[in-house]
Ligand SMILES: Nc1ncnc2c1ncn2[C@@H]1O[C@H](COP(=O)(O)OP(=O)(O)O)[C@@H](O)[C@H]1O
């Protein structure tokens with residue numbers, strides 16, 4: 192591996208992603224070594240403490256005294272050396288905090304190294320409700336690729352057929368509300384849905400349809416829970432079963448401690464469930480969650496400038512956002528500005544201020560993930576995760592967590608928002624909480640952007656590389672196909688593959 196490739200690898204590791212299977216492209220590595228990718232120092236210095244998330248592969252971190260981003264190194268910014276102090280990977284609960292502007296606390300949290308995985312082939316079932324992009328860079332096709340790459344089983348409901356490519360949008364055909372309703376019901380009547388990502392909704396009627404579906408669907412009917420590998424029954428059944436009940440009488444309500452509809456602000460499962468989970472050795476958070484974890488990317492205008500949500504639908508969108516049915520909203524800077532009715536933020540701090548105002552405006556129900564892709568004045572591409580303070584007795588200030596990131600010099604940013612929100616929805620069932628999922632999603636999208644130059648798709652703003660963290664496909668010729676004749680098949684229970 193060349194030095195430049197090693198630099199890229201170290202930078203991505205520092206951003207928290209375990210990319211044991213990733214491989215930096217020579218062209219991208221060249222760009223880094225030629226200094227086209229700037230280290231992020233401008234906005235981060237003096238503004239927030241920043242700690243690289245540890246990774247299983249290498250816990251190297253930037254040791255900058257300013258606490259700058261784990262910058263993607265350039266010629267003038269050497270890669271963290273392998274002799275850099277090693278992080279104590281067991282400080283999962285350690286955090287540092289400082290104030291960046293009045294009333295807002297920025298916290299940086301270590302992500303526990305041993306994030307629970309979808310072991311045993313169990314993949315969370317993730318539904319994308321979104322529009323199309325026939326070039327596969329944005330919309331539902333991009334969602335499918337992202338969900339798969341992030342470890343989920345991908346499902347999709349099409350809201351709008353959009354004729355577009357990497358340069359322009361040439362036509363939009365929103366589906367009827369009935370068409371969307373039938374698709375949604377087809378899925379939820381048959382499949383337990385663990386997480387939902389919502390993208391382009393298109394019209395007021397479609398927003399109302401999705402709103403009603405989220406509100407009225409009985410997600411408990413099919414169990415609605417991601418089963419722990421090895422469990423015969425799902426958790427609804429386990430909790431209801433006296434044979435497996437906790438020893439402490441009454442610790443688990445007989446009907447299961449159902450998560451109330453709406454976000455109570457307490458993201459983690461009730462204490463009773465935690466006890467239950469520990470008692471039964473459940474390692475990942477299948478929790479008492481009933482309705483799917485839901486992320487909305489409030490797509491209003493495409494990167495190429497076309498409206499993807501009709502202006503009269505914005506009222507219906509606000510109703511959905513304040514319903515308590517949405518867990519996280521992921522606006523980009525223009526969308527954030529539109530949602531708070533202010534000019535587009537030009538600095539990270541302004542963006543955070545707007546994000547906290549949006550959190551307030553949404554009644555504190557919906558967490559706000561602020562995306563920095565449109566920050567023109569700076570080389571930071573740190574995002575921010577803003578959540579209501581669960582320790583309200585101590586402070587009512589929202590908790591803002593900086594998710595480190597630096598500008599990558601590429602035009603391949605078509606569909607970054609779609610991919611980020613799908614990654615977030617897919618990681619949530621595999622993580623302890625939203626914050627851990629946010630760190631993972633940010634690290635994953637960073638890798639997908641960094642590897643985008645390996646693709647050659649379109650003449651405009653190309654897509655990110657959704658499969659950057661997957662292994663190379665095995666060439667079909669290398670697969671030992673076992674040809675079974677009719678005669679051989681007699682007496683066999685299953686076809687050998
Ligand atoms: N050139 C870039 N370098 C690094 N990260 C980027 C770049 N462009 C976008 N991102 C990241 O991609 C994610 C999506 O952000 P953004 O592009 O703002 O969303 P959208 O596609 O909705 O406009 C964010 O995490 C953002 O920081």
Ligand SMILES: Cc1ncc(COP(=O)(O)O)c(N)n1
Pocket residue numbers: 321322323324329330331353355390391490492493494604605606607608609
């Ligand atoms: C169907 C669909 N959904 C979303 C986007 C936004 O894409 P971008 O992330 O480039 O703003 C898009 N162009 N098309």
